[in-house]
Amino acid sequence: MHDLPPLARFGGLVASDLRDVTSDPAALDSAGFWAVTADFEGGLVCARFGDVRTEPVPAPVPGAWHGPSAGDWTSSMDRAAYTAGVRRIREHIAAGDVYQANLCRVLTAPLPDRAGARADVDALTALLARGNPAPYAGTIRLPAHGVEIATASPELYLRRDGRTVESGPIKGTGRTAGDLLEKDHAENVMIVDLVRNDLGRVAVAGSVTVPELCVVEPHPGLVHLVSTVRAALAPRAGWAELLGATFPPGSVTGAPKSSALAIIEALETAPRGPYCGGIGWVDADRGTGELAVGIRTFWIDRALPGGPVLRFGTGAGITWGSDPEREWAETELKASRLLAVASGTYRETGRTAS
Ligand SMILES: C=C(O[C@@H]1C=C(C(=O)O)C=C[C@H]1O)C(=O)O
Numbered sequence: 001m002h003d004l005p006p007l008a009r010f011g012g013l014v015a016s017d018l019r020d021v022t023s024d025p026a027a028l029d030s031a032g033f034w035a036v037t038a039d040f041e042g043g044l045v046c047a048r049f050g051d052v053r054t055e056p057v058p059a060p061v062p063g064a065w066h067g068p069s070a071g072d073w074t075s076s077m078d079r080a081a082y083t084a085g086v087r088r089i090r091e092h093i094a095a096g097d098v099y100q101a102n103l104c105r106v107l108t109a110p111l112p113d114r115a116g117a118r119a120d121v122d123a124l125t126a127l128l129a130r131g132n133p134a135p136y137a138g139t140i141r142l143p144a145h146g147v148e149i150a151t152a153s154p155e156l157y158l159r160r161d162g163r164t165v166e167s168g169p170i171k172g173t174g175r176t177a178g179d180l181l182e183k184d185h186a187e188n189v190m191i192v193d194l195v196r197n198d199l200g201r202v203a204v205a206g207s208v209t210v211p212e213l214c215v216v217e218p219h220p221g222l223v224h225l226v227s228t229v230r231a232a233l234a235p236r237a238g239w240a241e242l243l244g245a246t247f248p249p250g251s252v253t254g255a256p257k258s259s260a261l262a263i264i265e266a267l268e269t270a271p272r273g274p275y276c277g278g279i280g281w282v283d284a285d286r287g288t289g290e291l292a293v294g295i296r297t298f299w300i301d302r303a304l305p306g307g308p309v310l311r312f313g314t315g316a317g318i319t320w321g322s323d324p325e326r327e328w329a330e331t332e333l334k335a336s337r338l339l340a341v342a343s344g345t346y347r348e349t350g351r352t353a354s
Contacts, residue, residue: 104315172225
């Protein structure tokens with residue numbers, strides 16, 4: 001609903017009282033508390049809020065969120081198109097163009113009549129907080145700026161504390177730890193190398209370290225391999241340089257990044273938007289900030305003549321060792337529980353009702 005007040009929520013923080021909105025990343029090194037969303041395609045919205053409080057995510061209000069029906073989701077690529085894309089990426093790998101590329105699809109469903117006009121991503125965040133808790137969960141609600149996002153991201157893109165910067169690339173997904181193959185470790189290490197290189201471009205020489213490599217982390221309904229890359233930011237570098245050196249995040253592009261981006265552009269049929277971008281907050285007064293990789297993320301698009309839609313992206317890292325059907329199944333696994341929460345068919349029993 002367009003008259004819902006601007007709001008941002010990140011874990012236990014809630015921000016209100018919108019002051020400024022800018023697309024200039026240098027603002028993040030000025031003053032104040034900023035909510036930040038960077039589209040995969042490069043659009044940046046930084047919103048400064050005057051009031052920031054610690055407040056747990058409120059309990060869902062029954063009836064506050066009317067999601068799409070479970071059967072109404074359509075995918076930008078169906079199974080045949082997706083598996084063909086995986087085969088095409090393997091050809092690129094054989095040709096030496098790339099050694100990993102992340103292939104993604106965007107799911108879309110109309111928001112129900114009337115309820116769509118009133119849809120509030122913060123009400124969805126309340127459901128996600130119960131149905132799919134995530135370390136980088138958040139809401140950014142700025143309808144007048146075309147930003148209505150609810151994320152349940154498990155993945156750290158950038159954390160900054162003064163001059164220390166960290167990234168937490170995820171690569172390797174299974175239902176259980178027993179599903180993880182050697183291939184998942186290889187995938188993770190490729191991306192860790194890429195992130196080391198990206199951070200190295202704006203880091204004090206020799207300061208880039210990997211304190212954790214391929215740690216198995218449980219998340220709702222699945223496990224991931226997670227690594228940590230840490231660096232000391234060079235004295236000349238701020239948020240603008242950091243984003244310039246590292247965006248889009250390596251885990252959702254591939255390696256080498258420039259070749260992976262060209263392949264993604266050729267194969268994917270829908271813009272990723274906030275999905276696979278960066279979503280989070282920056283406290284410019286304290287020199288701190290935390291941006292998630294915008295995966296496991298819903299957003300409302302009101303720009304279509306047919307009425308508002310809810311979108312959600314899902315994808316997987318493709319390497320030479322990829323089996324097309326397995327990669328499709330991985331994208332289904334990443335989406336199923338979250339779609340059930342958004343459609344109201346997820347029950348606390350851990351099962352979906354349909
Ligand atoms: C693209 C997604 O996930 C990315 C791909 C992963 C993988 O291939 O294992 C894991 C986490 C993300 O970096 C997604 O969740 O949509």
